[in-house]
Amino acid sequence: MxxxxxxxxxxxxxxxxxxxxxxxxxxxxxxxxxxxxxxxxxxxxxxxxxxxxxxxxxxxxxxxxxxxxxxxxxxxxxxxxxxxxxxxxxxxxxxxxxxxxxxxxxxxxxxxxxxxxxxxxxxxxxxxxxxxxxxxxxxxxxxxxxxxxxxxxxxxxxxxxxxxxxxxxxxxxxxxxxxxxxxxxxxxxxxxxxxxxxxxxxxxxxxxxxxxxxxxxxMRSVKEMPQKSKPTQPHPLGLAVNDLLEFAHASTSRKISSFFVETFARTTSNKVAELKDIARGVDFEKSPKEMTWPDAEELIKAIKAIKWIAPDATSVIPIGEERIKTALKNILDPEFMNVVERKPRVFRGGVPFVIEAAVAYGGKAGYKTEDGSSGSILRFANRVPLLFDAGNCAITEGIKTIEWRRYAIDMETQPVSVFVNMSSVHIPYSGVGKEAIAKEDEVIEEIKLAVMEAARGVQSFIRGKHQANFESGKYKTTMRYAKQLAKDLAEMTGENEKALETNLEKIIATHYPHLKKAEINAERKGESAAREEEVGDAE
Ligand SMILES: Nc1ncnc2c1ncn2[C@@H]1O[C@H](COP(=O)(O)OP(=O)(O)OP(=O)(O)O)[C@@H](O)[C@H]1O
Ligand SMILES: [Mg+2]
The missing domain is CATH 3.30.565.10 (Histidine kinase-like ATPase, C-terminal domain)
Structure with a gap:
């Protein structure tokens, strides 16, 4: 027993x-x-x-x-x-x-x-x-x-x-x-x-x-310090019950009413009067240190029930479009890229944030795989790279729902890097390990819009590149016929084979004006290596 x-x-x-x-x-x-x-x-x-x-x-x-x-x-x-x-x-x-x-x-x-x-x-x-x-x-x-x-x-x-x-x-x-x-x-x-x-x-x-x-x-690619972010007061709409309690218990204000005005943004004594009207069970005269869990619950409900001026977003400091461009150029050296910095938005009604996104193509972008390349997603929160727990992250979620084909992008096979940085005083991490951004609806939506905007900027480049690849394939095949045809004609007519071949090549080249001269010469010499660079800037 x-x-x-x-x-x-x-x-x-x-x-x-x-x-x-x-x-x-x-x-x-x-x-x-x-x-x-x-x-x-x-x-x-x-x-x-x-x-x-x-x-x-x-x-x-x-x-x-x-x-x-x-x-x-x-x-x-x-x-x-x-x-x-x-x-x-x-x-x-x-x-x-x-x-x-x-x-x-x-x-x-x-x-x-x-x-x-x-x-x-x-x-x-x-x-x-x-x-x-x-x-x-x-x-x-x-x-x-x-x-x-x-x-x-x-x-x-x-x-x-x-x-x-x-x-x-x-x-x-x-x-x-x-x-x-x-x-x-x-x-x-x-x-x-x-x-x-x-x-x-x-x-x-x-x-x-x-x-x-x-x-x-x-190497450092920018010599100016990033803009310093200013300490701000939290906005009431961004608070959860336990946040409010934590602030209250750490406060040195005398009463709950003055604690609100002194601690939170956009909170005037008029706002406190409105809160009092709704949260009738809370004693606003007692010390914030005595705030109980039921008090906090009631207060959060009241906060959600009244109208607030949106939080001040100047506390959010994104990396900046130019800096991202310089950094991408320095480290990935892509053939083409588009960087987007969106306006500040808020999640949970009260926490401002800014999303920056970039899509880079070619160079060292994407991953090298055994049979070519594939796309990669670079996730950041307040400039810190997030390498793990991708499945639990709002960035992955936002990118997953994008129809990449619309932008001529194939994340499975192309050398593409998608960069997303979320900046906020309060990043909603999904765990203490800070490896992923929680899937807040407003955040996911904003990430999706930012990446789509960035992708729109590269699509004409990628389409142009596909077109150029297609054309150069056709050109190569036709040239092979020209060689054979010149040989047959020479046999039939007794004309000089080399002269016939050169003339045929000239005629064919006039049908491929997109392929530049240098490239055509390279093709003739069989130097396909030179081709890549020329096609690269054929937008
Ligand atoms: N390299 C450093 N130079 C100067 N001060 C430092 C350095 N590293 C740590 N500190 C000091 O030590 C403190 C504790 O660092 P710690 O990493 O434990 O916490 P934190 O950075 O404040 O928050 P988090 O837990 O999110 O990392 C910092 O707040 C800072 O004051
Ligand atoms: Mg630290």
């Missing part, structure tokens, strides 16, 4: 867990699932932090990523940047305390949001190799190096071997060893991640040393 236990006995084992303990057991939630993905996640967390930090300090980012294989499925990762670094006092909290950072209390469009990324990587290093991470922070005369790890039970940092350094290094360098990770040269690998980061951040320069020692540099 099973042993019976009463509540007292069972609850003797009751324990509170720290957030760090929680993530230690649920590391897949932070993106540490497959080995290939785990390595990308580490690099992603460090690189996005470097970009955020450099931009915050007004510095054009120079980032170096170095991967070294140190055992089976075991790698050393070092990411260093030229940003502002971290002061001594904060290094432990910043890199080894979950939910601690300079960003999450600010409602501003940055890549990092929650204060989980860096500590998550420290935790992952620790649970797979048992080793702390090594940090160098070059901030002038107080530069230092140290080892940092995490006390998961307490969710607090352990900082050891603190040493002052004076080697002239400026920025932050983080070095750590990870097991259960693997480097792969695929569309889900670190190289691809960095290439796409360079695409959406043309103002940064990234040097990558892969595990074989090969060095790649993604």
């Amino acid at each position: 099973a042993e019976s236990r009463n509540a007292d006995e069972i609850f003797r084992e009751f324990k509170e867990h720290s957030i760090a303990e929680f993530f230690k057991k649920n590391r897949q939630m932070l993106g540490y699932s497959s080995m290939v993905r785990s390595l990308v996640t580490v690099v992603h967390e460090y690189v996005t932090n470097s970009l955020d930090a450099a931009e915050d300090a007004g510095i054009l980012p120079d980032i170096e990523v170095w991967l070294k294989e140190i055992g089976e499925n075991k790698y050393m990762v070092r990411v260093s940047d030229n940003g502002p670094g971290i002061p001594k006092k904060f290094v432990g909290k910043a890199l080894a305390t979950v939910l601690a950072g300079t960003k999450f209390h600010r409602y501003v469009q940055q890549r990092g949001q929650q204060g989980i990324g860096a500590a998550g990587a420290t935790l992952f290093a620790q649970i797979t190799t048992g080793k702390p991470i090594f940090v160098k922070s070059g901030i002038g005369k107080d530069s230092f190096s140290c080892h940092v790890s995490l006390d998961t039970m307490k969710n607090s940092a352990i900082v050891k071997d603190m040493e002052n350094i004076d080697d002239g290094f400026r920025g932050l360098s983080v070095e750590a060893e990870f097991a259960d990770v693997k480097y792969e040269q695929s569309e889900h690998g670190v190289y691809e991640y960095l290439k796409r980061t360079a695409l959406s951040n043309p103002h940064c320069q990234i040097k990558f040393i892969d595990p074989s020692g090969k060095e790649s540099i993604f």
